[in-house]
Amino acid sequence: MGRLRTRGRTGIPRASMACLILLAALCLAACSTPDTLTEREGFVEVTGGKVWYRIVGSGRATPVVVLHGGPGAASDYLKPLEKLAADRPVIFYDQLGCGRSDRPAMKSLWRIERFVEELSQLRAALKLEEIHLYGHSWGTMLAVDYMLTKPSGVKSLILASPCLSAKRWVEDADLLIAQLPPETQEVIRRHEKAGTTDSKEYDAAVTEYLKRHLCRIGPWPEDLTRSLAASNMDIYKQMWGPSEFRPTGDLKTYDRVDRLREITVPTLFTAGRHDEATPGATTWYSSNLPDSTLRIFEKSSHLAMFEEQEEYLMTLREFMKRTEGR
Numbered sequence: 001m002g003r004l005r006t007r008g009r010t011g012i013p014r015a016s017m018a019c020l021i022l023l024a025a026l027c028l029a030a031c032s033t034p035d036t037l038t039e040r041e042g043f044v045e046v047t048g049g050k051v052w053y054r055i056v057g058s059g060r061a062t063p064v065v066v067l068h069g070g071p072g073a074a075s076d077y078l079k080p081l082e083k084l085a086a087d088r089p090v091i092f093y094d095q096l097g098c099g100r101s102d103r104p105a106m107k108s109l110w111r112i113e114r115f116v117e118e119l120s121q122l123r124a125a126l127k128l129e130e131i132h133l134y135g136h137s138w139g140t141m142l143a144v145d146y147m148l149t150k151p152s153g154v155k156s157l158i159l160a161s162p163c164l165s166a167k168r169w170v171e172d173a174d175l176l177i178a179q180l181p182p183e184t185q186e187v188i189r190r191h192e193k194a195g196t197t198d199s200k201e202y203d204a205a206v207t208e209y210l211k212r213h214l215c216r217i218g219p220w221p222e223d224l225t226r227s228l229a230a231s232n233m234d235i236y237k238q239m240w241g242p243s244e245f246r247p248t249g250d251l252k253t254y255d256r257v258d259r260l261r262e263i264t265v266p267t268l269f270t271a272g273r274h275d276e277a278t279p280g281a282t283t284w285y286s287s288n289l290p291d292s293t294l295r296i297f298e299k300s301s302h303l304a305m306f307e308e309q310e311e312y313l314m315t316l317r318e319f320m321k322r323t324e325g326r
Contacts, residue, residue, distance in 0.1 A: 037056055037082075037086070038055075040055050041054040044121065046096060048104050051118065053091060053122065054091075055091050056090045056092070057086065058089055059086065063088055063089040063090070063091055064081075064088060064133070065091045065119075066090065066136075066139075067135040067136065068094070068136060068138075069137030070095070070098065070231065071110070071236055071239045072097065072098055072233060072235030073230075073236075074098050075094050075098075075099060076223045077228075080312075080313070081305060081316075095118065096118060097232045097235050099227075110250075112141065113145075116142065119146050120146075131155065132155050133147070134158040135158070135159055137160070137162075139160075141256075144164060147263045148259060155320075158268045158319065159270070159285070160269075161276075162269065162271070162281075164256050165255045166251055166253060168281050168284070170247070172281055173276065175278075176212075176276060177245065180208060180209060184209075187202060188245070197242040197243055198242070212274060213275060214276065215303045215307065217307060257284070261290065265323075266292075266319075266323045267292040267293070271304075272296070272299075272301045272304050273296055273297065283296075300312075
């Protein structure tokens with residue numbers, strides 16, 4: 001007869017028991033990894049009120065500060081970026097007037113210069129001496145203007161689905177609208193000409209555009225709809241205007257293309273193939289910033305962090321690690 005295995009009180013062979021314990025430990029570690037990331041939130045005093053922030057992760061790599069779009073949106077839709085926190089702290093914040101931050105009723109606050117100052121105040125309050133800076137959409141305008149103040153400690157810059165020329169945005173929007181069904185084009189043009197952009201018919205036509213060029217996932221992710229619901233349209237209208245396609249607000253003449261050469265940190269430009277911040281415009285911006293890197297995501301529109309999440313996050317992660325290795 002063969003040798004009997006020694007059994008514990010459970011009746012399971014001890015060798016098998018050891019394997020089960022090891023497997024259980026590995027499964028527990030795998031399942032608990034997202035929950036072990038540190039997370040804290042709070043408020044910082046800035047010019048005009050308090051802004052809400054959230055820090056996810058506590059890795060040793062350089063933190064990344066995230067600038068959301070809008071102007072006037074909330075940071076919720078950028079939640080996929082918290083997966084970068086496996087390597088480094090990721091700092092989200094709602095700009096003043098947006099999301100969970102204070103909403104003062106002072107039109108004088110909605111200037112790009114004050115938002116630039118706000119970012120400096122946030123960095124100082126959180127003692128963020130070295131950072132990577134990520135801006136998305138309107139956040140790229142804010143990021144570029146911040147970089148033109150020559151801040152210290154910025155290791156790299158990521159400009160995602162950028163708008164760095166209001167004039168180019170209008171030209172591209174006209175081309176994209178021309179690809180819509182004729183009846184949808186007619187509704188958009190008619191209401192913009194009449195100044196009735198608050199009508200339900202206009203909203204429905206714009207939604208058809210956004211389903212092609214903002215987010216091509218259906219239904220839209222909950223983080224996106226929550227962010228849109230928390231938007232402050234007063235800020236959007238004052239700074240950009242009532243139309244997605246034709247700025248009439250304070251940013252209507254915004255153009256920083258000729259000043260991109262003043263930025264000296266490693267820079268990554270990204271856009272989706274179907275982006276309202278078109279690949280053509282993004283390629284043009286990149287060509288005006290020497291030694292910058294360009295990545296177009298073929299299956300995405302304006303929100304590649306949802307549409308090609310794994311590839312998108314890998315691109316950002318590798319870019320930041322590469323700049324840290326220089």
